[in-house]
Every structure is written in C-alpha cells, then in structure tokens.
Amino acid sequence: MFRQTPARSLVLIVTLAGLAAYASAGGFFAREIVIEIAILAILAISLDVVAGFGGMVSLAHGAMMGLSAYTYAIFSVKLGWPPLPSALLGVAASGIFGTLIGWITGRTTGIFFIMATLAFGQMAYTVFFKWRWLGGDDGLGGLSRFDLGGLGIKMGNSLTFALFALVLVLAVYVAAAWVLRTAFGRTLTGIHVNEDRMRALGVNTVMHRAQALGFSALLAGVAGVLAAQHVQYISPELLVWTVSGEVLIVVILGGLGTLIGPLLGAVIFVLLKHEISGYTNHWHIVIGLLLIATVLAGGRGIYGQVEHWFSRRPPPPAGTAEAHDA
Amino acid sequence: MLEVRKLCKAFGGLKVTRGVTFALEPGERRVILGPNGAGKTTLFNQLVGTLTPSSGDILVEGRSVMGLSVAARARAGLSRSYQKNNLFEDLSVRENLMLAAAAGQGKAHSVWRDSFRDAAVRETVAEVAQQVALTEMLDMPVRSASYGSRRQLEVGLALATRPRILLMDEPTSGVGPTMIEGFHRLLHSLPRELTVLIIEHDMDLAFDVADRITVLNFGEVVFEGTPDETRGNKVVRDIYLGDWQADA
C-alpha cells in the first residue's frame, strides 16, 4: 500500500529544490539537463503508478507521450488552436489511448501484457512515421510554448521553462500520490497483490486496470506536451519503444513502487548519461552495470534499498500510524 | 434465496457435477458433506462464476446469475471463502479486511476519497475482526500470521463484504479444536437473515449448525435432509459416516 512518508516528501522537496538551484546557477546547458530530467521523471512516475502499484509493466509509455505531443501539434500547428486547449487535448488523447490499451489487454498479465503494450506502442509509432501530413519521419516543427506573457512570465526564457518543467513534475507527483491514496489506489494495489480475490470481492478488475492505465497515460501525456514545447519540434522518435524501455530502466533503478524513486532514478540516469558521455560513447554499459547491481541487490532500486535499510531497525508495525488517526 | 437446478460440469470425460439440484431458504444454514473429490469445491466455483457449468441454472433470489461475471455475482450478494487460503499476502490483516469491506460497500473506485479512512469501512473491519478473533492482529502482515489466523482471515474477507449468501469452503480445514470451537461460536453469532452454505468435514460442526445437510458423492446429490435424518440414513452412513465413525 502506498504511503507518502515524511522521508519521501523531504526527498521530493530537496530534489526539486536542488534541480531548481542547478538550473538557476547553471547556464543554458544545465537548464536543458533539468528539462530532460523533468520529462523523464514525469514518465517514470507515470509508469510507476501502473507498474509499481498495479503490476502492469508497460512498454507503451513512450507512445503515450508521443501521441500527446502529436495531438498537441495537430491542434496548435495544423488547426491553429491556442496552446492551452491543444495541450489539454493532447493529454486527453494519451489518456484515452491508455484506457483503450488497458481495456483491450483486459485480462492479460505479465509478459503477455508487456508484449501487448509494446505492440500498441509500435502501432502508434508506425502511424506517425508514415503520416506525411504530420511530416512522417521528418517530424514537424513550429510548435509554440504556452503564452504566459499576461502573467509577466516569459516561457521563451530557458530558466523559466526549466522551472515550469519542475512545477509540472511536482504536479504530476502530487496527482499520482493523491490517487494512490484514494480508494482507487487501494483497490489497484489489491488487484496487484491478488486479482483473483479482488474479483471475488466484487471488483471489476479489468475496468479498474484500464482506468489505472488511463490515469497513468494522462500523466505521460503531460510529459508529451512538455517535450513538444521544449524543442518545439516533434518526430516519431518520441514514440519508439526504446524510449519506454529507458523509462522502465529509470523506474527500476530508482525503486519500483516507491513513486519518489523514479524521480531520483531520472536525475541519476540523465546526469550519468551526460557525465559519462563526456569520456566515452559507451554510457549504456555503465547504466547497465548499475541496473544489474540494483537487481542483484534485491530489486528494490536505489530509493527502495535505502528505505529498506532504515526500516529494518526499530520496525513500527506497518499501518499503525494510519490506523489510529481517524 | 439460492437455487441450483440440474447443474452439470465435466472436465473432459470426468463428470464432476452431475445434475445437482437444491434450494436454500433465506437465512438457511446448509452444510454440504461429501468425501474427497466429490465435487464440492467445483460446485462452489460454479456458483460464484469462476467455472462455467456445462448445463443447468443457478438462481439468486429467483433470478438466474448465469450471465453474470464473478464480480457481478459478488455484488449481487454472493461471497465465498476458499478451501486454500487466498489472501492479500503482501498486506496487513487490516488492509485485507479494508479492501473487502470497501468493495462490499461499493467504495472501491473513488479517486477522491480514501476507502481506508471511511468511517463505515472501518466500522465493518472492526466488527469482522471481532467476529473472527483477529482484533489483536490487525496490524500484522499476513505473511507473518499463523496458519490459524490466516484461516480466520479467509473467512473474515468473505464476511467483510457483508454478503447475503455466504459460501464457506472447509473453513476449519487444518485447524485445531480450539479454533473449531471458535467457528461454532462465529456461526451462531452470524445474523439470522444471512444464508450460509458450508462445505465441511467436521461432523460435529455440521450437525451443530446445519438446518439441512446435502451429501454429494461422485458429483451427485445422494442425500438431503435434516441433521437427524442424516444421522439415521443408511446411504450416508455407507459413503461418509463410515469414515467418520472409524475416525472418532
């Protein structure tokens, strides 16, 4: 069952504040890194909601992000709509896509679910790859950012945009943590732990899983709009399945089912990537070794492992704090 | 309340349910007896919808539930406990009961409210914990609970949805005499309007709580009657009580 512990809140605040400071103090390159982290973190948090708490390991999260980005482009560039409604439609499109995948994959679990999400993702990729009206494999440019000039905020400024990206990370984390602590999230965990029993208790588990994937896809859609506005250009590369694979690595590295771990995972992943690629082209090997070490250590991920060390000392019985504060 | 009509089920050539017919009155306590492999659990699986019968009909309050999913039948008031524990292993006893109570109260889906903080859900959990003697163990992870406690929780989960028809599959299997006594008390404490169908090997318990007894053998109903009639019946004695008397 998900718990937003004080430690998790602290890590969230410190991490976001640290990234904000890094963006402020650093130059353009630092801000680019922060934005890259933010996009990856949103995707990773989104994936953790379904993978960590619902047992649904999806390889379609890249496609969800890409679909949202393309929908944003269709409405804002092709149809000339203002950015905000276009962005909302992008997020909604991703949510619908996720719900549909969840609905159709229905009762499949484990490896079959992974393969099904991969297939849906690749289908979406192929559509945009071939669709000349949207630039096909050349992609599409000319996307604009939100216009917050009325509030005196200049989104064209790289620092402003980096801070905006961090605000979105916070919003996505809060939304995910909120939902996981509602009846919906409790039931999702119940389905993850024992779907058969949950069904016997009267829960339509297929529908619930579909809704959970839909919610997760909404969050992934936020990353899509952010990515589209960041470089103001989109291409089918956003939807390639390796993007989803990378997100999964980040989630496992940071700590599956901890929600905050994926944020840390994204920070570590992007920083390592940029640090190491300064020395060698084989940064994947380092990430790979780190991943292997994480998995061999028990698969709790970096944050999960730390939490595990601390929880082994004086163990307050799980749930007591929650139990008596009605 | 619950009616089964000419139910048949075969696995390949093996006929596991053969024309089973019976009906439970509202509030009735019915015990199903039968030797190992008689098809008792298979019958339960068909009642709750995890197995589809080859033919026949199942009615709850006069309405066929054949077209309903497992979940829909549960929402119609049918709840079952399992012969082999089927719990939320990674969660605490309290969380297990909370999930069940929330589902039973239709509070499993809100993205706004936390079912675990819902007053009615908590009240049900407290009541059920009392009923199945788990109040002291609510915060224990299910994994580390004893077999006996897990057995009690198995029944607790079925009770926490507040069903109208409760199906229990050998609730006392593998537990000691003290706990069996506890089950007697539990069964007597259940609200009188609750309809209960129990698969049971423990004869004392069967005779103590049953209004009527149905005996299954090789997938067939070979006898139905009151506990007294059961004791005196020759067919039952031959296929079932023989064992029992030898044990006793």
Ligand SMILES: Nc1ncnc2c1ncn2[C@@H]1O[C@H](COP(=O)(O)OP(=O)(O)OP(=O)(O)O)[C@@H](O)[C@H]1O
């Ligand atoms: N899915 C299945 N496929 C094939 N045969 C099955 C299946 N499920 C049960 N059976 C067979 O059906 C028969 C009845 O099994 P069932 O579990 O219903 O018996 P039971 O009366 O509950 O016995 P017990 O007292 O041992 O629990 C057994 O011979 C069993 O092997």
Ligand SMILES: [Mg+2]
């Ligand atoms: Mg059985």
